[in-house]
Amino acid sequence: MTLHRPRLRGLVSKLALFYLLLSLPTLIVVESVILTYEFQRFVSGVERGSLERAVVRGAGNFDAQWSGLLDQQAPNPAALKLWLDAWILRLQQPRGGLTPDESYILLERSEVPMAAAIIGAEGAVLARTEDNARWTLDLPTAAELRDAAAPGAPFHLPPVGDSDYKIQRILVALHDAAGTRNGWLFVELRVPPAWRHLLVDSSFESATVFAFLIVFGLASSLFLAAWVTRRLNRIERAAIAWSRGDFSNRINDHSSDEIGGLSRKLDGMAFDLKCLVRSRAQLAALAERQRLARDLHDTVKQKAFALNLQLATARRTLGTGAGGERLELAQRLTQQIQQELGQILDEMHASDAELPFAERLRMRASDWSHTSGASLGFNIDDVPPLAAAVEDSLLRIADEALSNVLRHSGASHVDVSLRRTAERVSLVIADNGTGARADPGQGMGLRNMRERAEALPGGRFEFDSTPEHGTRVTVGFQTR
Numbered sequence: 296m297t298l299h300r301p302r303l304r305g306l307v308s309k310l311a312l313f314y315l316l317l318s319l320p321t322l323i324v325v326e327s328v329i330l331t332y333e334f335q336r337f338v339s340g341v342e343r344g345s346l347e348r349a350v351v352r353g354a355g356n357f358d359a360q361w362s363g364l365l366d367q368q369a370p371n372p373a374a375l376k377l378w379l380d381a382w383i384l385r386l387q388q389p390r391g392g393l394t395p396d397e398s399y400i401l402l403e404r405s406e407v408p409m410a411a412a413i414i415g416a417e418g419a420v421l422a423r424t425e426d427n428a429r430w431t432l433d434l435p436t437a438a439e440l441r442d443a444a445a446p447g448a449p450f451h452l453p454p455v456g457d458s459d460y461k462i463q464r465i466l467v468a469l470h471d472a473a474g475t476r477n478g479w480l481f482v483e484l485r486v487p488p489a490w491r492h493l494l495v496d497s498s499f500e501s502a503t504v505f506a507f508l509i510v511f512g513l514a515s516s517l518f519l520a521a522w523v524t525r526r527l528n529r530i531e532r533a534a535i536a537w538s539r540g541d542f543s544n545r546i547n548d549h550s551s552d553e554i555g556g557l558s559r560k561l562d563g564m565a566f567d568l569k570c571l572v573r574s575r576a577q578l579a580a581l582a583e584r585q586r587l588a589r590d591l592h593d594t595v596k597q598k599a600f601a602l603n604l605q606l607a608t609a610r611r612t613l614g615t616g617a618g619g620e621r622l623e624l625a626q627r628l629t630q631q632i633q634q635e636l637g638q639i640l641d642e643m644h645a646s647d648a649e650l651p652f653a654e655r656l657r658m659r660a661s662d663w664s665h666t667s668g669a670s671l672g673f674n675i676d677d678v679p680p681l682a683a684a685v686e687d688s689l690l691r692i693a694d695e696a697l698s699n700v701l702r703h704s705g706a707s708h709v710d711v712s713l714r715r716t717a718e719r720v721s722l723v724i725a726d727n728g729t730g731a732r733a734d735p736g737q738g739m740g741l742r743n744m745r746e747r748a749e750a751l752p753g754g755r756f757e758f759d760s761t762p763e764h765g766t767r768v769t770v771g772f773q774t775r
Contacts, residue, residue, distance in 0.1 A: 347465060372422055410432040413469075450466045451464070671709055675712065706765065752774075
């Protein structure tokens, strides 16, 4: 198993990298699109005057509560700070805040999106919200305070500072019931765009999502790698066994997915290779025996025959004396050698029964093609070993079918196919002849083919013949 661990780690790292490369850009794109869309809706509300109206309402509320914010006729800094913080929080409420149903974007974009201050009539800052860690409230100048003296009229100040932020600065004068100016209410809105929020001002929430994606990618890649590579390792072990000539090793992956389908095809290929190797070995052995038989026939047998002729000639020359008797004995021994050598050569010659069935069928069909003059098409698979009786029945059916083609159809081409699917084999002989013009069911040859086919294990026989469309004979049976 140690041989497979480096490959497992390689697949784990590749899957983890794939998830990270896919998930992180996807998260950034999705969040950017959503936040950009929400931000544009929020900005549209602000541009339509929502911030101005909110500051004017805040100033009116402050004017109405002015007497309660004094301490011995002097502004109370603590009370002013408390009122200011409460007012800013109301503007940032997700529902009913600065922009109805859109104010939640403030807290999503920045921890402190708004800042405010209450400036006294003399220009001193009486109260202000806490400064953001990234930016400080840009207070108005004395000239800007003089310009914003009209009661209840918001005065827009030009933005200063970082141009990457969406900034609005509004100043509203504060007055008591008698119309005396008590100071100014100043508000600054600063919200970063989507790209800055994601890349620079990202919050703890974004980091948490990124960490989750990393853990999810690693966990998913580990799970998939363990589930996939376990099955791939089985395929690899089987392939190694097949390369060594051991075709008994099977993958046996019965899943319905792509790897399962590939495994089943590889198992079928291993079975085909086993049959092919066995057939090739048988053919090689038979070819070697035939070569030895030819060599013995052309050398030893011929020399033994010549020796016998020489002994017969010498015997006639010497007559019936003592030497002639010895030559007669030598001649009989030579004749015995010839007979025994002939028997050995007969045994060494390959018989038709020793060949694989597919090869025997091919030879029969080829002989028929040479005799009839019709062209022949082959589509023959290697099949597992069959019982002698089954092979004999199939060959007789093939002989009878080809004989009928020669006698009745007048075909110029015949296709012979032997196909194996799982544990079932089909023999099909089809021609392009004239086909049957009448019911051929009473013919003895057809009845014999049907009986032989149906006597096979799980045997089925089909005869399909249509005038001018040829004839097809199909025999199907189980191999186990």
